[in-house]
Amino acid sequence: MHLHSRAIIYFDMIRRCGSIREAARRLHVSSSAVNRQLLQLEEELQAPLFDRLPTGLQLTPAGEVFSRHVLTVLQDQHRLASELGLLRGVHRGSVSVAAVEGLNADILPLAMRQMHQRHPGITMRVQTCGSTQVVQALIAGEADVGIGFAIERHEHIRQCALRSFGLGAVVPGAHPLAGRARVTFADCAAYPLILPTPALSIWALLQPVMRHFKGRVHVGVEVSSVELGKNLAAQGLGVFFQSRIGLERDIAEGVLAHVPLDAPQAMLSELGVYVRAGRALSPALDAFLQILLQVIERYPQPADPEAVLP
Known part of the structure; x- marks a missing residue:
């Protein structure tokens, strides 16, 4: 054949x-x-x-x-061209990223800035999508690396890293809850809530506590976008819930506060980095993965509440 x-x-x-x-x-x-x-x-x-x-x-x-065979052939062809370019001293190539919305605020800009500084000849392409679409983009060969929350195991993708981030209440900097070290869901339920729809992975994390408080909370807004959720919280429309990912600038400027949730069972949002299973990494992709993982590793784990964000 x-x-x-x-x-x-x-x-x-x-x-x-x-x-x-x-x-x-x-x-x-x-x-x-x-x-x-x-x-x-x-x-x-x-x-x-x-x-x-x-x-x-x-x-x-x-x-x-x-x-699947075709995707492997085309990606290997791209990797070969990249490696031959490196042998000639020509640092060219491209990396396609599929990532969830929350990474646009800090993690991706930091990683891409470092990538540009170290490898200015590499072209970066970024697609913002939900975690389900991240997996689809990897399998379809539309992305070299995917980053998303609560991504389930799949035979056609390989996990490169996984980090856990605690869920917290997101409120304006001047909100009564903003000065607390930790809050319970009951504390938050005293105010209108901004809740995620099932399209967001946060929805599944909140379901146990929502069932417990059924009929005892006032849901002001339901959103399918973390960006919209945090912006509505900043406008004082209610208490939103998410990890600190994507809030870095707002927290630093005092626009928003992220107060860890004190719950009987830890509410952890798991951020994973993935590539397509069975593929060899091009030099450009390998370089970006190393930078990306270093940036993510700088973020504190739930056991390190006093750690300082980059």
Whole structure:
């Protein structure tokens, strides 16, 4: 079996677009050329790779298997080019990141600044999405590294690091709870609450205590965005709950306070860093991972409440 690189590239674009016509448009070739390559692939593999549906093309089981092979080939090709570039002294390449919203405030900017300082020739691409989409982006080959909260084990992704961050009450700097060392949920329930929807991993952490306090709290707003939640808290609309991740600047400026929750069972939000399983890391990706993990390691664990944030 001999698979041509053009056929692999065409297949991958069809997979991404779900349409031969759109794949052809992005590749700047004719639809017939793309279709011809696909038919040749299916004939050589002796299996249909896509189901032709009214809504577009969808991978068959054989297509799913082949797509994993294609992603490995394309990523290895990228890694080879990067390593050859390093041998020539040309520090070029790219790293694609899929990360949850809370990392945009501090962790990602810090890591990317250090990456730019050490490796200015590396291009960074960042996609902000939910934790579920982080996994999907890794599996689909749309991201080299994924960072998210409460990501479950998956056979197609590999965990590089995991850190736990305690949940706390987020209130304005002048709020009555802001000066406390710790607060209970009952303390917070004396005020309107800003709660997450199931789209956020914080929702699952709060469910046990919410069931206990059912009917005894006033929920002012429900949000599917941590950025919106903290901004509403800053405006005095209620008490929000999250880890300190994403609040660094607001805490430093006194706009918000993060008060650890005192609960019978620790409420820990787990931040994980992931890559696609079975892939070799390019020099650019390996360099960024080292920097990213160093930045994350500087953040205090729940057992270190007095530690100073970077």
